Amino acid sequence: MINFHNTEIVFRNKSNSDLRKSYLLFSALAHNWLVKAGGKLTQSLFKIGFPVNWFVKPTIYKQFVGGETISECIPTVETLNRSNVKAILDYSVEGTDSEEGIQLALEETLRTIENAEGNPDIPFAVFKPTAFTTISLLTKVSAGEQLTPAEAAGADKFRERVELLCKTAYEKNVSILIDAEDSWYQNFIDEVVNAMMAKYNRNRAIVFNTFQMYRHDRLEFLKKSYQMAVEGNYFLGAKFVRGAYMEKERARAAHMGYPSPIQPDKEHTDHDYNAALKFCIEHIDRITIFNGTHNEYSSSYLCELMAGHNLAKDDPRIWFSQLYGMSDHISFNLAHAGYNVAKYVPYGPVKHVIPYLVRRAEENTSVKGQTGRELSLIKKEIARRKG
Ligand SMILES: Cc1cc2nc3c(=O)[nH]c(=O)nc-3n(C[C@H](O)[C@H](O)[C@H](O)COP(=O)(O)OP(=O)(O)OC[C@H]3O[C@@H](n4cnc5c(N)ncnc54)[C@H](O)[C@@H]3O)c2cc1C
Numbered sequence: 001m002i003n004f005h006n007t008e009i010v011f012r013n014k015s016n017s018d019l020r021k022s023y024l025l026f027s028a029l030a031h032n033w034l035v036k037a038g039g040k041l042t043q044s045l046f047k048i049g050f051p052v053n054w055f056v057k058p059t060i061y062k063q064f065v066g067g068e069t070i071s072e073c074i075p076t077v078e079t080l081n082r083s084n085v086k087a088i089l090d091y092s093v094e095g096t097d098s099e100e101g102i103q104l105a106l107e108e109t110l111r112t113i114e115n116a117e118g119n120p121d122i123p124f125a126v127f128k129p130t131a132f133t134t135i136s137l138l139t140k141v142s143a144g145e146q147l148t149p150a151e152a153a154g155a156d157k158f159r160e161r162v163e164l165l166c167k168t169a170y171e172k173n174v175s176i177l178i179d180a181e182d183s184w185y186q187n188f189i190d191e192v193v194n195a196m197m198a199k200y201n202r203n204r205a206i207v208f209n210t211f212q213m214y215r216h217d218r219l220e221f222l223k224k225s226y227q228m229a230v231e232g233n234y235f236l237g238a239k240f241v242r243g244a245y246m247e248k249e250r251a252r253a254a255h256m257g258y259p260s261p262i263q264p265d266k267e268h269t270d271h272d273y274n275a276a277l278k279f280c281i282e283h284i285d286r287i288t289i290f291n292g293t294h295n296e297y298s299s300s301y302l303c304e305l306m307a308g309h310n311l312a313k314d315d316p317r318i319w320f321s322q323l324y325g326m327s328d329h330i331s332f333n334l335a336h337a338g339y340n341v342a343k344y345v346p347y348g349p350v351k352h353v354i355p356y357l358v359r360r361a362e363e364n365t366s367v368k369g370q371t372g373r374e375l376s377l378i379k380k381e382i383a384r385r386k387g
Contacts, residue, residue, distance in 0.1 A: 002300050007381035009336045010329045013079050026374045029364040039358040053350045064325040064360045066345035073347050081121045084335040088124045092346035092356045105131040117172035126177040129189045133158040138185035166207050170200040180210035183261045201234040205288035208237030213273040216263045239290035281305040288317040294327040313338040
């Protein structure tokens with residue numbers, strides 16, 4: 001059984017002053033009202049052009065973001081790698097619908113693939129499909145609605161952009177993860193990603209789809225995706241997460257009067273998440289697993305499944321992943337034990353990563369429960385160092 005609570009391993013790369021700063025930040029995040037008010041205030045200040053970098057950058061940004069550019073992230077990549085934790089540079093600019101914004105995001109994502117080429121410290125690239133077209137178009141195609149000629153051309157353009165990224169990843173031999181967001185436009189993304197896997201996953205999993213297990217239909221969809229891979233004779237790249245947009249999903253379903261795509265409760269999400277891991281280990285000859293979670297049980301359960309199937313800890317078909325600045329106790333202890341671990345390292349200009357930071361802040365409030373765990377580990381390490 002893996003011990004996630006060895007804080008000496010977890011915080012080896014943090015100075016006493018770093019630890020104190022993290023302690024203060026997570027203490028502040030524990031206050032739900034502060035997170036809500038702070039998130040709203042920061043976004044409003046940005047909108048009116050008020051400079052907020054001076055307080056965002058040394059605090060929450062430093063905790064959860066690698067830097068503004070790829071080169072600014074390099075010291076972070078090196079620090080992680082000293083503990084055998086790999087990095088995934090995630091250009092986290094969200095909500096840019098303009099052609100210019102899309103083009104910039106495309107060029108930057110291509111740079112992350114090129115930067116990862118031949119670099120074992122950065123084994124994956126990643127992108128969000130919504131960076132490359134509008135949500136309204138993705139939604140319309142996903143619903144099977146009739147498209148105007150301009151919309152059909154827009155859908156083709158989206159396919160071309162995704163293909164360019166997957167083809168480049170294939171040519172550079174860098175695996176590429178395609179994130180999932182809202183369910184109401186995932187059908188079209190699934191269709192495009194499946195086509196990419198059929199094309200580029202002939203020898204190994206280069207392209208990865210994301211399965212959000214808080215959706216009650218995803219275990220079946222995983223089995224279907226596997227069946228398609230068998231029939232098409234390619235490898236399935238399967239990134240698992242529970243899902244980050246539950247409230248929004250439920251609210252939209254209630255508002256529009258359709259059945260919620262989300263599991264009835266957390267237990268069902270946990271059940272399907274772990275069942276998906278089991279299914280993949282039982283079919284590991286054709287699947288590469290990317291276990292994207294901060295859940296201790298789902299992390300140790302995958303270790304148990306691997307041991308039960310006599311798979312090496314560093315089997316190249318199995319990866320564990322957490323977000324930068326969160327759940328280091330899982331990442332560093334797994335890597336120390338010899339498992340493959342890669343952390344998402346978001347990067348981008350302060351004002352563009354605000355939506356990402358707001359999500360992280362909300363996830364770390366006392367209400368959602370992460371903070372208690374982070375704080376108690378930091379406290380334990382501070383006490384250990386004092387002897
Ligand atoms: C490396 C990595 C990559 C990620 N990429 C994505 C991505 O592409 N798309 C995405 O959506 N998210 C992504 N996430 C976020 C992820 O979906 C979760 O929001 C987050 O990791 C918390 O889930 P958990 O498994 O870590 O832990 P836990 O704390 O055990 O689970 C919390 C999660 O359980 C689910 N849940 C909570 N309450 C209920 C309930 N009442 N009913 C049903 N389900 C419930 C929700 O999904 C919630 O986020 C990623 C996370 C990581 C670590």
